[in-house]
Amino acid sequence: MVRIIESGKKFIAKKLANQAVKLFGSASPKTLARLSSLLERIASTKDAKEIAANMRKMFETNHPLTRWFRRVSKEVSPKCRDGFISTAIMNGMFLGQPKRMKFKELEGFYPPNLIVISVTMRCNFKCPGCWAAEYSAKAPDLDMDILDKIICEGRNEMGIYFWTITGGEPFIRKDLLDIYKKYNDCFFHIYTNGVLITDEVADRIAKLGNVAPMISVEGLKEATDCRRGEGAWDRITAVMKRLKDRGVFFGFSATSTRNNVEETTSEEFIDTMMKFGCMNGWYFQYIPIGHNPDPDLMLTPEQRELSRKNVYRLRETKPILLADFWNDGPTSGGCMAGGKRYLHINAKGDVEPCVFAHFAVDNIRDKSLREILKSPFMTAVRNGIPYDGNLLRACMIIDRPEVLRQHFAKYGARPTHMGADSIVTNLACQVDEYARGVAEIFDHAWKEGDIQRIYGS
Numbered sequence: 001m002v003r004i005i006e007s008g009k010k011f012i013a014k015k016l017a018n019q020a021v022k023l024f025g026s027a028s029p030k031t032l033a034r035l036s037s038l039l040e041r042i043a044s045t046k047d048a049k050e051i052a053a054n055m056r057k058m059f060e061t062n063h064p065l066t067r068w069f070r071r072v073s074k075e076v077s078p079k080c081r082d083g084f085i086s087t088a089i090m091n092g093m094f095l096g097q098p099k100r101m102k103f104k105e106l107e108g109f110y111p112p113n114l115i116v117i118s119v120t121m122r123c124n125f126k127c128p129g130c131w132a133a134e135y136s137a138k139a140p141d142l143d144m145d146i147l148d149k150i151i152c153e154g155r156n157e158m159g160i161y162f163w164t165i166t167g168g169e170p171f172i173r174k175d176l177l178d179i180y181k182k183y184n185d186c187f188f189h190i191y192t193n194g195v196l197i198t199d200e201v202a203d204r205i206a207k208l209g210n211v212a213p214m215i216s217v218e219g220l221k222e223a224t225d226c227r228r229g230e231g232a233w234d235r236i237t238a239v240m241k242r243l244k245d246r247g248v249f250f251g252f253s254a255t256s257t258r259n260n261v262e263e264t265t266s267e268e269f270i271d272t273m274m275k276f277g278c279m280n281g282w283y284f285q286y287i288p289i290g291h292n293p294d295p296d297l298m299l300t301p302e303q304r305e306l307s308r309k310n311v312y313r314l315r316e317t318k319p320i321l322l323a324d325f326w327n328d329g330p331t332s333g334g335c336m337a338g339g340k341r342y343l344h345i346n347a348k349g350d351v352e353p354c355v356f357a358h359f360a361v362d363n364i365r366d367k368s369l370r371e372i373l374k375s376p377f378m379t380a381v382r383n384g385i386p387y388d389g390n391l392l393r394a395c396m397i398i399d400r401p402e403v404l405r406q407h408f409a410k411y412g413a414r415p416t417h418m419g420a421d422s423i424v425t426n427l428a429c430q431v432d433e434y435a436r437g438v439a440e441i442f443d444h445a446w447k448e449g450d451i452q453r454i455y456g457s
Helices: 002-023 029-042 046-060 064-075 078-107 144-158 176-182 199-208 221-228 232-245 267-275 301-315 369-373 376-383 401-410 420-424 428-447 450-455
Strands: 114-118 162-166 187-192 211-217 251-256 280-285 321-324
Touching (some): 029 064, 046 064, 046 078, 078 144, 078 162, 078 187, 114 144, 176 199, 199 211, 199 232, 211 232, 251 267, 280 301, 301 428, 401 420, 420 428
Parallel strands (some): 162 187, 211 251, 251 280, 280 321
């Protein structure tokens, strides 16, 4: 009977969500707030209720994301729109939450919200500073049966319906579209350079509806061509047009460095990304972990603060969904690593606490996700969060480097590729200096209440 009731709630919730999206183009914020309130009432868990409540508040205050929903209603095809609502939102809120609660009852902690999987380290580009450059063109891919095992366990036992696929270049592997089709109740974020998304591939993505490419750029044309090669910008924006014409939900991924941060967080950049059809965007910052790591490309502490405030301002004014991996500690409860909210599995099967912390104790070929999450290494990473409570300094790699070094030494974590340990060895002094600079700025911001003004917490 309980299962029937929950199925009924999910059916009603999906209908309400779909109806809301249909109304986004013309309905008033007040009407949308009422629909969100209904979702809030029938949500089956505390987390789901909070998500619906946040949506209601957003509509009540006519937040810029209200205009983002209108963009989704008008620019995304019904198939892709339904895929986004059903898999990324509804399944996470209704199918996933009971499984997550059951896992918590058995293991004493919640499973991650998402998992990042590097399915290959092969890539058709050789961008300076990318860790994929450490691997040869003949580097092994993650076996399809292992990938299937990971998704099956995560979905069925942990309620994970949101998956991030990266590399290398994921679209080198033609077989991945089949796995996205098999798990059509899950949503797949694909980090890609985009240029392998042909008309045929774009057609399949549009037909699937549960795949969202996140296309890498370095800023505008000059910056992108400088790092990715002459003509890269034109090829990338042609792919964006291809996806937009088919109504695919897609976005951008930008890695900010000391040289491009002003541009990547500018209004001109965001306006350009929206013009090409991007619905969301992910901000990362350069970390010296790849091929010939260069600490001089890291943002200065002052630029880190500039980036944080620029992205916040863009969120408050632009109809695009933006996430800032390093500066969103206040909204994610601190660091997400170690399975707290996510973890990373590389193409060799090594399970790393973070996609930027290339150290592992276990391999998914030998153990289940559940076993690995309960390991002393992952447990220590999770339990240490959020350190002293300042959520602006959330990262154990560059904000709290002593934490990463302690875990690395105590639990015998091994570097997962040649040179990965440089960030805790020969680069340690430079990372420590950076961390001290960040602490000086962010500790003051936290103490003075800047966090409350910006994040409303």
